[in-house]
Amino acid sequence: MFVVDMPGLKPGDIKVQVEEENVLLISGERKREEEKEGAKYIRMERRVGKLMRKFVLPENANRDGITAVCKDGVLTVTVEKLPPPEPKKPKTIEVEIC
16 A cells, blocks of 8 residues: 655546556646735745656556545555465376386
8 A cells, every 4th residue: 555645636636557567656746826816925835846756566466456545635545466376286297107
């Protein structure tokens, strides 16, 4: 599970992608708000611009089972694990008599 703070971003401004089979890419862009007519700002402290983070997923990550939910400025990306592979049974080979 990945939890990322994304304050001020709308869910439509956030992209969650899987690239190169095992790299989770989370990106977004916060644009500068238009100044309201008649409002006078002494100081506005809001970061603007693009953000991007990459995370390497484990080998047992299920790419089709990834979900992302954004609530109250917090993005939660859940990655399901694949079930462990079944152990291979030994193969019995019959011995022929010549």
